[in-house]
Amino acid sequence: MTFIFDAAVTKRQFDVSFTLSDGETLAVLGPNGAGKSTLLNLISGLLSPDSGHAELDGETLFAAGPGRQRAWKPPHTRGVSLLAQEALLFPHLTVLDNVAFGPTSTGVTKKSARAAARTWLAEVDAGELEGRKPAQLSGGQAQRIAVARALAADPKLLLLDEPMAALDIAVAPALRRTLRRVLEHRTAIIVTHDILDAYTLADRVIVIDHGHIVEDGPTRSILEQPRDPFTADIAGLNVLSGIRTATGLRTTDGTELDTARPLVSITSATECTAAVRPANVRVSTRRPDASVNALFKAVTDLEPRGDLIRVRADGIAADATPADVADLDLGIGTSAWFTFSADDAVIYPTKR
Amino acid sequence: MKASQQYAGIPKWVLAIAIIGALFVMLPLVAMVVRVNWAEFIPLITSQSSIDALLLSLRTSSIATLLCIIVGVPMALVLARTSFPGQRILRSLVLLPLVLPPVVGGIALLYTFGRQGLLKAPMDFLGIQIAFSTTAVILAQTFVALPFLVLSLEGALRTVGTRYEAIGATLGAGPTTVLRRITLPLVLPALISGAVLSFARALGEFGATLTFAGSLQGVTRTLPLEIYLQRETDPDAAVALSLVLIAVAIIVVGLANQIGSNSRLYGERIS
Numbered sequence: 001m002t003f004i005f006d007a008a009v010t011k012r013q014f015d016v017s018f019t020l021s022d023g024e025t026l027a028v029l030g031p032n033g034a035g036k037s038t039l040l041n042l043i044s045g046l047l048s049p050d051s052g053h054a055e056l057d058g059e060t061l062f063a064a065g066p067g068r069q070r071a072w073k074p075p076h077t078r079g080v081s082l083l084a085q086e087a088l089l090f091p092h093l094t095v096l097d098n099v100a101f102g103p104t105s106t107g108v109t110k111k112s113a114r115a116a117a118r119t120w121l122a123e124v125d126a127g128e129l130e131g132r133k134p135a136q137l138s139g140g141q142a143q144r145i146a147v148a149r150a151l152a153a154d155p156k157l158l159l160l161d162e163p164m165a166a167l168d169i170a171v172a173p174a175l176r177r178t179l180r181r182v183l184e185h186r187t188a189i190i191v192t193h194d195i196l197d198a199y200t201l202a203d204r205v206i207v208i209d210h211g212h213i214v215e216d217g218p219t220r221s222i223l224e225q226p227r228d229p230f231t232a233d234i235a236g237l238n239v240l241s242g243i244r245t246a247t248g249l250r251t252t253d254g255t256e257l258d259t260a261r262p263l264v265s266i267t268s269a270t271e272c273t274a275a276v277r278p279a280n281v282r283v284s285t286r287r288p289d290a291s292v293n294a295l296f297k298a299v300t301d302l303e304p305r306g307d308l309i310r311v312r313a314d315g316i317a318a319d320a321t322p323a324d325v326a327d328l329d330l331g332i333g334t335s336a337w338f339t340f341s342a343d344d345a346v347i348y349p350t351k352r
Numbered sequence: 353m354k355a356s357q358q359y360a361g362i363p364k365w366v367l368a369i370a371i372i373g374a375l376f377v378m379l380p381l382v383a384m385v386v387r388v389n390w391a392e393f394i395p396l397i398t399s400q401s402s403i404d405a406l407l408l409s410l411r412t413s414s415i416a417t418l419l420c421i422i423v424g425v426p427m428a429l430v431l432a433r434t435s436f437p438g439q440r441i442l443r444s445l446v447l448l449p450l451v452l453p454p455v456v457g458g459i460a461l462l463y464t465f466g467r468q469g470l471l472k473a474p475m476d477f478l479g480i481q482i483a484f485s486t487t488a489v490i491l492a493q494t495f496v497a498l499p500f501l502v503l504s505l506e507g508a509l510r511t512v513g514t515r516y517e518a519i520g521a522t523l524g525a526g527p528t529t530v531l532r533r534i535t536l537p538l539v540l541p542a543l544i545s546g547a548v549l550s551f552a553r554a555l556g557e558f559g560a561t562l563t564f565a566g567s568l569q570g571v572t573r574t575l576p577l578e579i580y581l582q583r584e585t586d587p588d589a590a591v592a593l594s595l596v597l598i599a600v601a602i603i604v605v606g607l608a609n610q611i612g613s614n615s616r617l618y619g620e621r622i623s
Contacts, residue, residue: 044518044522045521045522046518046521074521074526074527075518075521075522076521076522076523076524076525076526076527076529076530077524078522079524080522081522081523082518082519082522084515084519088515088516088519090516090520090533090534090537090538091538092537092538092540093537101520101523101525101533102523102524102525105520105523105524105525105526105529105533106524149523150522150523153522153523153524155522159522
């Protein structure tokens with residue numbers, strides 16, 4: 001274990017603990033205000049916890065709270081670099097001096113700091129920009145240089161706070177490829193809203209909600225078999241929880257659902273979750289026949305997504321065409337049948 | 353310069369009042385320029401007492417500005433970057449010389465550093481006498497000029513924010529390195545314009561200087577004091593010297609504006 005983290009901030013109702021092994025990249029997902037920024041600020045030393053303890057490579061970052069010897073390592077001695085949503089390149093320094101900032105601060109000569117900076121600029125394909133000032137860069141270029149700057153400081157742990165969020169959709173893929181290359185075998189924590197970042201960059205995912213971890217596990221298993229509604233939502237899935245029956249699942253509110261046969265058989269009455277893609281859910285105002293799963297729910301939200309509209313109701317969502325939404329005269333508050341076939345519903349035990 | 357006119361929407365009466373205000377400021381300058389005895393101008397401003405006063409003013413104002421920077425930068429940093437109980441009161445007190453009549457400031461300084469002042473014992477022990485010396489001139493100027501630097505720098509520090517400093521810290525730079533390589537370069541335009549304002553205020557200082565330092569030619573008689581004194585005996589000399597002071601002030605304000613517009617080079621990114 002190279003990184004151990006356990007901290008609570010009472011005022012923000014934040015209480016999170018996890019460990020990270022050497023070379024592991026962790027994605028932190030969660031809704032706005034869930035405590036992701038608090039987490040990064042605690043690790044980088046911009047915020048101190050009410051109680052808890054964190055260790056990086058055997059060195060204590062902080063310790064506080066009852067029964068603990070109070071300890072606090074200032075940010076610049078932690079070996080933790082932060083890459084923020086905005087590049088925040090120092091406007092008065094050239095690109096090269098920005099990247100050389102970390103090495104120079106640790107006391108190496110200007111010449112070798114610049115040599116290191118050039119290596120990292122080449123690593124992010126930005127070598128030709130070294131003489132420019134930050135004001136002369138595009139958003140994507142600036143963020144790539146910020147990546148180089150963070151890495152040039154040779155951090156033991158790299159924190160990334162939604163590094164792609166402020167970028168144009170057109171330039172995000174290039175930066176994602178760069179990150180994928182440089183994050184390999186590097187201990188890093190990436191806070192993101194984007195499931196693609198989690199899939200391409202992270203070995204493991206934790207999901208934070210209301211200041212607490214609600215999911216923790218390997219990226220694919222968390223995102224393909226989500227247990228809680230927030231994870232399901234960002235993974236683009238509906239989840240219905242209940243207990244195992246002979247042919248499927250009985251939901252907590254008593255609806256019987258048929259599901260596809262599980263990969264591994266699940267004993268009856270076990271707590272289970274069924275997942276179904278919104279694309280496979282149909283909305284209709286007429287009562288469907290008994291051969292499909294059907295839930296009668298009031299529409300709570302209509303959200304345009306590309307050329308489809310996601311029709312949300314309590315516990316389930318469906319993707320419908322704008323024409324269907326118009327024909328059915330769906331509005332917020334309209335009750336409708338949400339139907340899906342057994343083959344489209346995947347069932348798995350709720351406990352991992 | 354003006355390629356296209358943008359709709360400004362200023363009522364005509366606002367414009368009229370603005371013009372009256374501008375005239376109010378500019379007419380006295382014109383009146384003085386008109387009154388200058390140009391034939392005698394050079395001899396008037398190059399008399400021994402005039403040159404003594406001008407050189408003394410420039411020397412003391414420069415040192416006072418330097419003192420303002422040395423103590424003002426840490427003060428602005430503490431006011432902008434920390435929070436502690438009583439901070440608001442402290443800020444008001446620090447900025448007090450801005451609104452205090454300079455004569456009152458001079459009296460206050462006299463009762464601090466004067467022969468019978470608050471610091472009498474330590475100063476006697478060290479054998480220092482300050483009142484009615486060039487040092488007193490510098491102290492009086494620093495006292496009245498300091499708030500200008502602190503105020504302008506504190507505002508700039510708040511505008512720049514702490515995000516760049518936080519990034520610098522996570523890149524391994526200690527607080528002093530962050531201050532030297534990030535904070536100060538980012539607020540440099542405000543620091544320079546604050547220093548220029550302080551210099552201008554120090555140069556024009558009259559009341560506190562007269563009260564605390566007196567008026568001794570070549571020692572404490574700065575240019576404003578010399579002008580006031582000459583007005584009694586030789587009005588032509590007073591007017592000529594006033595024009596010199598105005599010229600210096602205009603150069604200083606122009607310099608401050610120049611720096612202010614240069615600061616917009618990367619100002620947009622900061623805010």
